[in-house]
Amino acid sequence: MNKYINIDDIENVSKTIEEAIQLKQSPFRFHHLGKHKTLVMLFFNSSLRTRLSTEKAAKNLGMDVMVLNVNEAWQLEFEDGSIMNANTAEHIKEAAQVISQYADIMAIRAFPSLTDKQKDESEYIINSFVKYATVPIISMESATAHPLQALADAITIEELKLKERPKVVLSWAPHPKALPQAVPNSFVTMMHELDVDFSITHPKGYELNPEITKNTSINYNQNEALKDADFVYVKNWSSYKDYGKILCQDENWMMTKEKLGNAKFMHCLPVRRNVVVEDAVLDGENAVVIQQANNRTFSAQIVLKNILENLSS
Amino acid sequence: MNKYINIDDIENVSKTIEEAIQLKQSPFRFHHLGKHKTLVMLFFNSSLRTRLSTEKAAKNLGMDVMVLNVNEAWQLEFEDGSIMNANTAEHIKEAAQVISQYADIMAIRAFPSLTDKQKDESEYIINSFVKYATVPIISMESATAHPLQALADAITIEELKLKERPKVVLSWAPHPKALPQAVPNSFVTMMHELDVDFSITHPKGYELNPEITKNTSINYNQNEALKDADFVYVKNWSSYKDYGKILCQDENWMMTKEKLGNAKFMHCLPVRRNVVVEDAVLDGENAVVIQQANNRTFSAQIVLKNILENLSS
Amino acid sequence: MNKYINIDDIENVSKTIEEAIQLKQSPFRFHHLGKHKTLVMLFFNSSLRTRLSTEKAAKNLGMDVMVLNVNEAWQLEFEDGSIMNANTAEHIKEAAQVISQYADIMAIRAFPSLTDKQKDESEYIINSFVKYATVPIISMESATAHPLQALADAITIEELKLKERPKVVLSWAPHPKALPQAVPNSFVTMMHELDVDFSITHPKGYELNPEITKNTSINYNQNEALKDADFVYVKNWSSYKDYGKILCQDENWMMTKEKLGNAKFMHCLPVRRNVVVEDAVLDGENAVVIQQANNRTFSAQIVLKNILENLSS
Incomplete structure (x- = not known):
């Protein structure tokens, strides 16, 4: 597994469910897997369950976690070729590449506008991270999908x-x-x-x-x-x-x-x-x-585990 | 100790003070106690000392810590039977039970309104967590008490x-x-x-x-x-x-x-x-x-230590 | 090294650059150095790169990290002798001394006003931390300098x-x-x-x-x-x-x-x-x-390493 944006990123759904249920029995069994690995969680929108369960899952695997509410930094630009003289201070091209260097895996939450259907369906935020980041991307809910x-x-x-x-x-x-x-x-x-x-x-x-x-x-x-x-x-x-x-x-x-x-x-x-x-x-x-809601931890943990195993192989 | 909401949750005050003073001499002595244990800190209100000293105390004991400003998520409902068609998006019954599953101990800060005496004195926020959470609750200052x-x-x-x-x-x-x-x-x-x-x-x-x-x-x-x-x-x-x-x-x-x-x-x-x-x-x-202010770390640490020991016994 | 506020806090620039490049080859080599050491990162202003790279650097060295956006607490007072009956709730004298007790190293970001030249040039925020804190201070960008x-x-x-x-x-x-x-x-x-x-x-x-x-x-x-x-x-x-x-x-x-x-x-x-x-x-x-941007991690890491070595010597 090298990303988790949609359900079809899972190779074998029933095997993954089975492994998640096993993880739930012994959540710290793979604590060594995340050693010296960092998950960066980026939030464009509010979160309670997703924030806590995903962070917990990463820590169960021994990862370091850094959480950033993007709004605490500044607005990102997603348009190609735009003249950035207005509200956006950094282009996704730089942001995604830069943050990739501080992370082994990145998790992103970005809701839809619900006003511009075409733009929402383009999944421009999460897809831009997939395109420009150099590490695996996990969706913590995007405009059109919530695969975790x-x-x-x-x-x-x-x-x-x-x-x-x-x-x-x-x-x-x-x-x-x-x-x-x-x-x-x-x-x-x-x-x-x-x-x-x-x-x-x-x-x-x-x-x-x-x-x-x-x-x-x-x-x-x-x-x-x-x-x-x-x-x-x-x-x-x-x-x-x-x-x-x-x-x-x-x-x-x-x-x-x-x-x-x-x-x-x-x-x-x-x-x-x-x-x-x-x-x-x-x-x-x-x-x-x-x-x-408890299973949110183990859905995140099995995804992180699969990606970590793929990283080190 | 299975919670710390009020001073009478301490069984033996003078013994607890003595043990806190001992902890201060060797803050990392019980670092093994918190292994694979998570403290979730929930803030309904601002904090500097309480936030840093309590997080430090938990880490001195080897715990993982997750900090959430509840306002970054959404407003919680505390009334029983309310029709939630206004500002509140999640009921404390769900929130407390759910977060309990990501935490071994929860710490809560929730100030009073200072306008509704009866409601403040009911300590509905911290008491709702005590009621519905399935893990020990620590007060990081509630409407009427600041026991740490x-x-x-x-x-x-x-x-x-x-x-x-x-x-x-x-x-x-x-x-x-x-x-x-x-x-x-x-x-x-x-x-x-x-x-x-x-x-x-x-x-x-x-x-x-x-x-x-x-x-x-x-x-x-x-x-x-x-x-x-x-x-x-x-x-x-x-x-x-x-x-x-x-x-x-x-x-x-x-x-x-x-x-x-x-x-x-x-x-x-x-x-x-x-x-x-x-x-x-x-x-x-x-x-x-x-x-x-330095002793805030050790008051939190002795409370966490007592609760952790109680958890594993 | 006992602080990093300006470039002249580096004793030997070319040696430091060389060591940073070595760190980049084996970022976890000194993971033991930060054991039971805490970096408190205080932000008066927004951050993305600085936040993530500095936190990553500290964790590469095995440190615990606590991040606080000061605006989430309350406004600090920096004037000596002021009668604090207006917007500021805590004096830097207390804040710096108190936080020092929860930290082994503090990192501060505080931008200039760009309206009061003399005040900005006095670097009153970062210099007040240097003056009143009892632990080493690192600048994560102050009014007039960005040495990392x-x-x-x-x-x-x-x-x-x-x-x-x-x-x-x-x-x-x-x-x-x-x-x-x-x-x-x-x-x-x-x-x-x-x-x-x-x-x-x-x-x-x-x-x-x-x-x-x-x-x-x-x-x-x-x-x-x-x-x-x-x-x-x-x-x-x-x-x-x-x-x-x-x-x-x-x-x-x-x-x-x-x-x-x-x-x-x-x-x-x-x-x-x-x-x-x-x-x-x-x-x-x-x-x-x-x-x-990647080198931001290693500039922070070599500074933290030098300060940690100085702490324990």
């Missing part, structure tokens, strides 16, 4: 499934703010890698990028979709077609204990209680969000 | 006292901003644990919480109170009765070299020179504030 | 020079914002320590502090100055005479591939493309800015 989250999700399903081929439903939920499609995108992509009966339910107009959801069953009737589900992944996202817009705030789409039935409740967190999901679900026995 | 400071204060008095039962006076001082009662509260509580002749002096209206000061002599005449003092702890606080208000800015309450006499001058820092205390005191030989 | 950068520059020239006595030209460039003179000041000072044919070119009015440039050839004609140069160091600075002012934004002073000829292009970064220097230079083979 999706790997943690897959680990969680693997740990908890009670049947060979569980039914997994991704169910849209209302939210007061316009949110990215990164988490659902990567979750959909990951589900296609697992042996699951997968479908999506959301209001009309909330169709995700059809390139990603092709071959996925979509049901506009939430109740029908949820029937006999083993895992229900609840998540808000803003419209992809009417890009970045909030089209619906219908609270009937909120997940309830009644709708959930016996299914396990999944969410990437942070989650707004009684907006996205009612208290009774989160406080009930079927919520697995805490275990899911 | 009080322990450092006690260590300092123990190191410097020239008689069995020194006279210690807590003396209010003026300040341009409304400050919490956390430091004086914990100092008063700690003094009741030591063999000292303790009293408080402040203008009328500045009485601290009577639950805390019961059995403490209060003198509204500063000069009388200071007579023959061995240690004078100077500190501003806002009114407790007329909650969070500044009732007096009389500069006659500022500590001077003349008033101090031969007593040692203590303050938790930061201190406003020539407002709280005149230069001549801070620059004189009787000021012990630097030693006091 | 200049040492990295010297290492780069030493690595790349093709003749005994190369011709080195410092060439002013336009910039939309008023920038400090710290980098050119230290570069000029460093060049006087090396065996180089050194000169400066800039528009009239941009003369640097004559105390620093005495005995340096200054040429107002850029083309003449650049003739047969081996290294061209391009940098904007604001006027020293008309202090902090932008007197010229003539884009004819921008560095171009044509002007540069066969010389190596140097810049401390961040650099504004197509304002300070055209793309063709930065993307061409003669740009050595990435190597120069």
Whole structure:
């Protein structure tokens, strides 16, 4: 593995999930691997879980970690050929090459604008780091993907499934703010890698990028979709077609204990209680969000481990 | 020890002070104790001394440390049952449980509002962490208490006292901003644990919480109170009765070299020179504030050490 | 070495450069030196390269590192005798002494105001730390000097020079914002320590502090100055005479591939493309800015190593 930007950077998903579960049993077993290796974590956006779990994963492997909120430095320029006489003080070409020299691996978080679809889909921030950096790049959530989250999700399903081929439903939920499609995108992509009966339910107009959801069953009737589900992944996202817009705030789409039935409740967190999901679900026995968040450490750790092994080989 | 929120979490104060003084002689002696253990430090408010001394203490014990300014992530919700469609993005129930999985110990700093007495006194922030976290919690100053400071204060008095039962006076001082009662509260509580002749002096209206000061002599005449003092702890606080208000800015309450006499001058820092205390005191030989600040490392270290030993037992 | 504030804190420049180049070959060779030693890095201003390279250097030596953006705490007071009833909450006298107790070495970044020449030249921030701290102080760029950068520059020239006595030209460039003179000041000072044919070119009015440039050839004609140069160091600075002012934004002073000829292009970064220097230079083979930035790690590391050795002797 020489980068982790998208799920297809994983060579063998099921083997990787299995190894992550093993790591969880003995998190310090590969502490020697990271000796004298440095992870630089660069944040263009806020983070709690991703920040702490990724840093923890690196330290479990014995790495040194340096965290930088890019906004504490200055604004970076990503356009080729621009005359930099305005707000941007450093070009990504220099920044990526320079930071590469202080790092063995770089991890980047950079959210979408949700206003310029084409620019967001170009993934210009993370892709510029991939292009100009001279060390492996890990995405800690980019404009259109959150592959560390999706790997943690897959680990969680693997740990908890009670049947060979569980039914997994991704169910849209209302939210007061316009949110990215990164988490659902990567979750959909990951589900296609697992042996699951997968479908999506959301209001009309909330169709995700059809390139990603092709071959996925979509049901506009939430109740029908949820029937006999083993895992229900609840998540808000803003419209992809009417890009970045909030089209619906219908609270009937909120997940309830009644709708959930016996299914396990999944969410990437942070989650707004009684907006996205009612208290009774989160406080009930079927919520697995805490275990899911714990698996963030081991999804990051297996990715870092694979990259470190590749570095030294 | 399985948490440190208040002074009564210490089983044996005098033994703890003694052990802290021993740690100061050989700060790296227990460096093995923290191996593969992580302290997560969460700041809801600014910090200089507490941040650096607590991080240093953890590293002296060989711990990994992760520091997060919560404001860099997002606002947390503390109300049960709230419909989270406004400013808060994550509930403490999830946040505390999740972060617990990345930490072996969590340290929290959360100041009071000074506007809502009942809410501040509920200590809802630190107590919510205690309630929902699954790892030990250390207070790095909460709404009503600063127990790491009080322990450092006690260590300092123990190191410097020239008689069995020194006279210690807590003396209010003026300040341009409304400050919490956390430091004086914990100092008063700690003094009741030591063999000292303790009293408080402040203008009328500045009485601290009577639950805390019961059995403490209060003198509204500063000069009388200071007579023959061995240690004078100077500190501003806002009114407790007329909650969070500044009732007096009389500069006659500022500590001077003349008033101090031969007593040692203590303050938790930061201190406003020539407002709280005149230069001549801070620059004189009787000021012990630097030693006091140094003891912050060892008050944090003995607490962390006791908790780590408890974890592994 | 017991501090590094200015280039004359280096006892033997050429030996130091040689040792830095050796360190670069085996960066972890002295990893034992920093055991149980802590570097506290205090930032009054933004940083990317300096932050990451200095932290990396310290960790290469096995040190613990604590980073604090001072603005996250509160404003410090630097005036003697001031009545601190306004914006400043802690005096440098306390802050420097206190932090010294949590650190074995402190590194400080503090830019000039560019409005009060006398105050900037007094270097009151870094000099106050030198005065009141009880541990060695390293400058990570002060009001008038950037000695870690200049040492990295010297290492780069030493690595790349093709003749005994190369011709080195410092060439002013336009910039939309008023920038400090710290980098050119230290570069000029460093060049006087090396065996180089050194000169400066800039528009009239941009003369640097004559105390620093005495005995340096200054040429107002850029083309003449650049003739047969081996290294061209391009940098904007604001006027020293008309202090902090932008007197010229003539884009004819921008560095171009044509002007540069066969010389190596140097810049401390961040650099504004197509304002300070055209793309063709930065993307061409003669740009050595990435190597120069890499040498920031080893200039910091040799300074830290020398100070650590001095500490333990």
